[in-house]
Amino acid sequence: xxxxxxxxxxxxxxxxxxxxxxxxxxxxxxxxxxxxxxxxxxxxxxxxxxxxxxxxxxxxxxxxxxxxxxxxxxxxxxxxxxxxxxxxxxxxxxxxxxxxxxxxxxxxxxxxxxxxxxxxxxxxxxxxxxxxxxxxxxxxxxxxxxxxxxxxxxxxxxxxxxxxxxxxxxxxxxxxxxxxxxxxxxxxxxxxxxxxxxxxxxx
Amino acid sequence: xxxxxxxxxxxxxxxxxxxxxxxxxxxxxxxxxxxxxxxxxxxxxxxxxxxxxxxxxxxxxxxxxxxxxxxxxxxxxxxxxxx
Numbered sequence: 001x002x003x004x005x006x007x008x009x010x011x012x013x014x015x016x017x018x019x020x021x022x023x024x025x026x027x028x029x030x031x032x033x034x035x036x037x038x039x040x041x042x043x044x045x046x047x048x049x050x051x052x053x054x055x056x057x058x059x060x061x062x063x064x065x066x067x068x069x070x071x072x073x074x075x076x077x078x079x080x081x082x083x084x085x086x087x088x089x090x091x092x093x094x095x096x097x098x099x100x101x102x103x104x105x106x107x108x109x110x111x112x113x114x115x116x117x118x119x120x121x122x123x124x125x126x127x128x129x130x131x132x133x134x135x136x137x138x139x140x141x142x143x144x145x146x147x148x149x150x151x152x153x154x155x156x157x158x159x160x161x162x163x164x165x166x167x168x169x170x171x172x173x174x175x176x177x178x179x180x181x182x183x184x185x186x187x188x189x190x191x192x193x194x195x196x197x198x199x200x201x202x203x
Numbered sequence: 204x205x206x207x208x209x210x211x212x213x214x215x216x217x218x219x220x221x222x223x224x225x226x227x228x229x230x231x232x233x234x235x236x237x238x239x240x241x242x243x244x245x246x247x248x249x250x251x252x253x254x255x256x257x258x259x260x261x262x263x264x265x266x267x268x269x270x271x272x273x274x275x276x277x278x279x280x281x282x283x284x285x286x
Binding site: 012015017020021024025028029032033034036037042045046049050053054056057058060098102103116118120121123124130133137148153158173176177180181183184187188 | 210213214216217218221223244245247248249251252253254255256257258259260261262263264265266267268270271272274275276277278279280282
């Protein structure tokens with residue numbers, strides 16, 4: 001669960017205007033950030049944050065805990081993102097097949113490119129790699145993209161993601177794995193590929 | 204044709220990384236990994252990808268609009284008056 005949402009709920013409950021304002025800024029960061037990751041377009045992320053927070057104000061209820069608030073926020077923000085598609089580039093809905101995603105023996109490392117020994121920090125600090133990661137996320141079909149963003153970027157647990165998406169935990173896990181493999185393979189064009197599982201018997 | 208066992212292992216890698224794999228499958232996967240360097244390498248690259256996603260930050264948000272601020276403050280005040 002997103003720890004920022006937990007802090008925000010405590011501040012909202014206090015009723016103190018300064019705390020409420022701080023909570024609002026936190027929630028704005030959370031929802032706008034989610035919108036940017038899903039839509040990739042600033043205007044759409046702004047619309048998502050605005051509409052989601054206005055709805056929160058209109059339908060403010062006594063959320064029993066931060067988890068309930070987080071699930072509600074992401075559910076509404078997800079719907080807003082899908083509606084504000086006028087500028088965002090959503091890949092057409094499609095299924096990702098695990099067979100097709102399994103790396104091929106022919107995906108040999110390009111000479112001279114960086115090794116997969118790259119650390120997550122190096123990916124994030126390298127402007128080009130970070131941009132490739134962002135582009136790969138945006139290239140994911142929307143249902144896979146949403147699951148990956150909710151689970152790996154927003155760090156919700158599997159059950160929370162399933163709840164936000166309105167799907168089973170099994171489907172959540174299946175989509176998550178395919179989305180991760182898709183990203184990993186997309187980045188592999190920029191970092192030297194690990195020897196692929198298939199290569200063991202066919203090298 | 205890919206190695207059948209590698210293919211089965213490939214399907215379980217995310218659940219393994221998330222520590223959500225049932226014990227029986229976990230043992231099977233770890234047994235396989237002991238003898239399969241390519242699967243270990245792939246697992247490591249997948250783990251790096253997941254960790255990069257966890258560290259990925261979106262650009263900072265602009266300040267909330269006045270309209271949103273006013274609506275939320277009013278809603279909070281209403282809700283406190285009702286209590």
